[in-house]
Amino acid sequence: MIPVLRGEQGPVLVGLLPVAFLGLLFLLPVLRLFLLSVEGGTLAHFDRAVTSDLYLTVFIETFRIAAIVTCCSLLMAYPVAYVLSTASPRWVLIGLVFLMLPFWTSILVRTYAWMILLGRNGVLNQALLGAGMIDKPVALIFNTTGVVIGMVHVLLPYMVFPIYSAMLRVNRDLLLAAEGLGASGWSVFRRVFLPLTMPGVIAGTALVFILSLGFYITPALLGGGKVIMIAVLIEQQVRQFLEWGFAAALSCLLLVVAVLFYVLLNRLGRRETIA
Amino acid sequence: MNDAPPHGVTAARNPLLSLSSVVKRYDTVLAVAGVDLSVRDGEILTILGPSGSGKTTLLKMVAGFEQPDEGRIRLGERDITEATPASRGIGMVFQNYALFPHMAVAENVAFPLEMRRMGQAQIKERVARALALVGLAGYEKRYPRQLSGGQQQRVALARAVVFEPPILLLDEPFGALDRKLREQMQLEVKRLQRQLGITALFVTHDQEEALVLSDRIAVMNLGRVEQIGTPFEIYAQPVNRFVADFIGESNLYRGTVSAMAQDRLTAGIESGLTITAQTAAPRPVGSTVGIVVRPEAPRALGDCETADNVATGSVTEVVYLGDAIKYVVALDGGAEMTVRWPYRPSSEALPIGARLRLGWSADLVHVVGWD
Numbered sequence: 296m297i298p299v300l301r302g303e304q305g306p307v308l309v310g311l312l313p314v315a316f317l318g319l320l321f322l323l324p325v326l327r328l329f330l331l332s333v334e335g336g337t338l339a340h341f342d343r344a345v346t347s348d349l350y351l352t353v354f355i356e357t358f359r360i361a362a363i364v365t366c367c368s369l370l371m372a373y374p375v376a377y378v379l380s381t382a383s384p385r386w387v388l389i390g391l392v393f394l395m396l397p398f399w400t401s402i403l404v405r406t407y408a409w410m411i412l413l414g415r416n417g418v419l420n421q422a423l424l425g426a427g428m429i430d431k432p433v434a435l436i437f438n439t440t441g442v443v444i445g446m447v448h449v450l451l452p453y454m455v456f457p458i459y460s461a462m463l464r465v466n467r468d469l470l471l472a473a474e475g476l477g478a479s480g481w482s483v484f485r486r487v488f489l490p491l492t493m494p495g496v497i498a499g500t501a502l503v504f505i506l507s508l509g510f511y512i513t514p515a516l517l518g519g520g521k522v523i524m525i526a527v528l529i530e531q532q533v534r535q536f537l538e539w540g541f542a543a544a545l546s547c548l549l550l551v552v553a554v555l556f557y558v559l560l561n562r563l564g565r566r567e568t569i570a
Numbered sequence: 571m572n573d574a575p576p577h578g579v580t581a582a583r584n585p586l587l588s589l590s591s592v593v594k595r596y597d598t599v600l601a602v603a604g605v606d607l608s609v610r611d612g613e614i615l616t617i618l619g620p621s622g623s624g625k626t627t628l629l630k631m632v633a634g635f636e637q638p639d640e641g642r643i644r645l646g647e648r649d650i651t652e653a654t655p656a657s658r659g660i661g662m663v664f665q666n667y668a669l670f671p672h673m674a675v676a677e678n679v680a681f682p683l684e685m686r687r688m689g690q691a692q693i694k695e696r697v698a699r700a701l702a703l704v705g706l707a708g709y710e711k712r713y714p715r716q717l718s719g720g721q722q723q724r725v726a727l728a729r730a731v732v733f734e735p736p737i738l739l740l741d742e743p744f745g746a747l748d749r750k751l752r753e754q755m756q757l758e759v760k761r762l763q764r765q766l767g768i769t770a771l772f773v774t775h776d777q778e779e780a781l782v783l784s785d786r787i788a789v790m791n792l793g794r795v796e797q798i799g800t801p802f803e804i805y806a807q808p809v810n811r812f813v814a815d816f817i818g819e820s821n822l823y824r825g826t827v828s829a830m831a832q833d834r835l836t837a838g839i840e841s842g843l844t845i846t847a848q849t850a851a852p853r854p855v856g857s858t859v860g861i862v863v864r865p866e867a868p869r870a871l872g873d874c875e876t877a878d879n880v881a882t883g884s885v886t887e888v889v890y891l892g893d894a895i896k897y898v899v900a901l902d903g904g905a906e907m908t909v910r911w912p913y914r915p916s917s918e919a920l921p922i923g924a925r926l927r928l929g930w931s932a933d934l935v936h937v938v939g940w941d
Binding site: 466468469472473475478487 | 633634635654655656658659660661662664665666668670671672681682685686729733
């Protein structure tokens with residue numbers, strides 16, 4: 296029988312399915328993870344995580360890379376979003392297809408492709424050597440640079456889309472008005488366009504930063520074991536040391552930090568939209 | 571459309587803003603087809619026209635948001651044809667006000683002053699003065715979306731005049747307001763304009779608004795200025811059929827001149843009716859003309875009364891307008907005439923089917939070219 300959705304029950308029933316789905320497949324595992332981390336009724340795993348220099352260093356490294364990736368994405372995404380927001384419908388379509396391309400290829404394929412491009416004897420180094428711009432291959436891979444390049448590539452669309460949609464919402468008359476009131480191009484941007492697109496910037500930043508914190512495959516492959524991000528460490532704990540409890544504690548810490556960061560940015564974003 | 575140059579009073583005072591032979595094309599479409607226009611210092615000049623007449627394009631070229639393909643624009647002594655919008659120093663009120671949503675009222679009004687690198691103390695004083703001028707003192711900290719449409723309009727006005735521009739441009743600024751508020755704002759703009767002695771160029775498609783606000787009106791159609799004149803001239807002496815039809819309500823008939831003696835022109839209209847008009851411009855017998863009779867011109871004649879023009883007919887429609895009543899009268903012979911008379915509570919409205927003898931004098935008939 297098809298359930299008849301009517302009155303106030305309708306939306307509730309419709310909402311129930313995704314809530315049940317999320318609850319079953321997301322909240323329950325998270326809860327289970329948390330229980331794992333405090334198994335035996337002690338906080339010993341957490342204690343180990345926050346007191347050991349090693350894990351603290353990895354955490355800091357993770358944040359550092361996430362911050363670099365977020366900054367690079369922002370610097371690249373803002374102009375891209377601007378060009379898209381002013382382009383003709385045809386170019387918008389072409390631009391969006393190019394942006395979406397990374398989404399349509401497997402992350403493994405993409406990461407290996409970067410290895411071919413950036414490796415010691417990779418396409419980029421060969422080209423630079425051939426052009427005589429460098430005398431010996433530059434290390435573009437198995438270091439922070441490689442990890443950042445790979446991650447920015449994957450995460451760029453997450454930054455572009457919120458900014459692009461914020462830019463579309465900006466009334467172009469406001470820019471004309473500012474210009475007419477005596478503002479230079481730079482002033483129009485700084486005083487009007489940038490503040491009005493800030494909500495998009497904040498949303499994109501939150502997305503990219505939080506997603507960066509949990510990146511695994513890209514740093515694992517492009518970092519070549521030299522760049523350890525927290526997700527890599529957690530995986531090691533589970534697969535190599537079978538330390539489920541400790542891995543769970545690290546995961547919980549990561550989750551808490553991500554949530555805190557999200558709340559902070561969300562609040563900032565709300566203030567931006569009100570103001 | 572008439573190819574004759576627009577009729578108008580010759581400029582008595584120096585023009586503050588002048589456009590000469592301004593042309594703007596979009597692809598192959600002529601949006602503005604060679605406009606000459608002078609706005610005198612201190613006046614409100616309205617560009618009135620239907621949508622697509624090129625009036626907004628014209629305003630954008632004055633503001634600097636569009637570049638004319640041909641012609642020059644001068645502001646005072648300065649040729650501003652190629653100047654950037656920022657360097658023109660012109661105040662503009664946009665159709666939807668274009669207030670900066672992320673800035674409070676005071677910040678919005680302070681914006682043009684900050685762009686001019688004015689000192690903070692002076693900015694504060696000027697902003698306060700401008701807000702007081704539009705009756706919004708005390709609203710400094712509000713944000714645009716916390717204001718009503720009329721209040722937003724006032725902020726936009728304050729922002730546009732706070733830096734004392736030589737000329738104020740207004741692009742259909744009252745379109746979004748309801749009727750009562752619109753009338754109130756129109757009077758307010760007029761008061762403000764007089765108080766500041768500012769020159770204003772105003773764009774609208776609403777002829778009533780143009781009549782209320784303007785010192786002079788330029789009627790635009792298909793990218794050209796058809797006529798420039800005072801509201802009275804535009805209403806009483808339209809130069810062509812388009813202007814006669816566009817401004818106010820009018821009975822417009824196509825007629826053929828049957829006699830022309832001194833200043834009296836007699837024309838037969840299609841339905842057999844003959845109308846006599848007083849006109850300064852002689853027209854050849856046999857030519858086709860437009861005969862304009864404003865609805866307030868005819869009056870109801872008693873049995874023994876007579877007039878230059880007399881027609882009988884019966885009422886087919888009665889429209890009560892509050893302060894006036896409008897009758898549509900089917901004249902004997904087939905023509906239709908709309909008449910509008912002030913409503914007096916003492917007299918009863920005529921019923922549908924009532925017979926009427928209408929009479930109007932020749933000097934209340936206006937003759938325009940037909941093509």
